[in-house]
Amino acid sequence: MARPHTMSEIDTQSLESPPPGGGVSDARLVEAVRKGDHDAFGELVKRYEGRLMSVLLRFVRDRELARDLAQETFLRVYERIEQFDPSRRFGPWLFRIGVNLGLDYMRKRKRRLWPLLFSESRSETPPDPSSSDPRQQLDLEQEVRHVLEGIPEHYRTVLVLRDLENFSTSEIAAILNRKEATIRWRLAEARTKFKQIWTRRQAERKPGDQVFPLPGSEESDHDVDE
Amino acid sequence: MWMNNCRKYRADLALLAGNDLDAATRLEVERHVVTCPECRAHWQELQSSQQALEQSRGTAVVVSLETSSVWVDVQRQIRVVDERSRRGSWRGWLPAVAMAAACLAVILITSDILRESTVPPEFTRQPAYSAGTPVSFSTSSAQPTIVPASAEELVPERLEDARVDDRPRRRSNRAERLSNGPYRGF
Incomplete structure (x- = not known):
């Protein structure tokens, strides 16, 4: 009934060290950076920049802005590399700095940015080529973003990191510096809130305009085993 | 009929929707859903919203892969940081040196005054x-x-x-x- 955990497992590998290719571990690279090796830091940047920009894009929805924030994140990581505890994992530490930067930025520009995000979202997020109907995919994404907007920030952050970025709950706990039990509780609350708003908005739409059909209208692979 | 423990199962159902429950808890929740029509309806709505959420995840990752590496820009900024810290290394001593000089001056002046006052x-x-x-x-x-x-x-x-x-x-x-x-x- 439930989907396999493969995505989560694959993405978890990106925060673990050493990387799947058998390269140098994060800890060794950090050690080298501390000794003044710029190339080692370049390796860390290249290792994490894609994932970091993806996460930042979830918050700011602007490619250039996400890029700027990613640069700022790496710069701060470099400046604070001496403060990093080598007994801990580097990935969550980096993402904590990046997520905090993204959230801070959003808080500062919240009122101005959200309407801007939704007005620019079509140009900033090109349609997924694998999708059968790109317009439907864009509608779905826009609708999801509207629903996410209605969720309080500390729930939304957990939901975005878990369900859109596939971080595990333990990784989110490390990124947000909270206990895993707290993250699981927030995740459950966030999904419930998302469901409430999503269901209400779907009910308010005309039956033919539903972005996403409710269960029962088509076969679902999520049914509880009975 | 709303059961007293439905509230607890609602949280578990939300975790189950994203496959975040261990096997034992999952079995327990599934047994409850079979017997509770309200929780079953709740579960169906959760499935729908969760499916929408997961289907909307693809594009941001695709966008990030299209962009060029930030390393070139980061490297330039790092050089500036290093240069600043090198310049700042002797500047870091400046307050201490100034403080020492000030203390020395105070001591000299005080000793002069004491000598005069005798x-x-x-x-x-x-x-x-x-x-x-x-x-x-x-x-x-x-x-x-x-x-x-x-x-x-x-x-x-x-x-x-x-x-x-x-x-x-x-x-x-x-x-x-x-x-x-x-x-x-x-």
């Missing part, structure tokens, strides 16, 4: 150095110059008198007055 021996022999004695200050030296009030003050006898402490003498005068005054004989 009265030289020749001043103790000056009898006319009192509140009534005019004192002039020349601009060339901070040392006060004592100007005698009159020529009498330079008389050696007076200078001699000034060396003697007058307290015992006053005491003896008082004793003399008592012995010669109206209390004589008491």
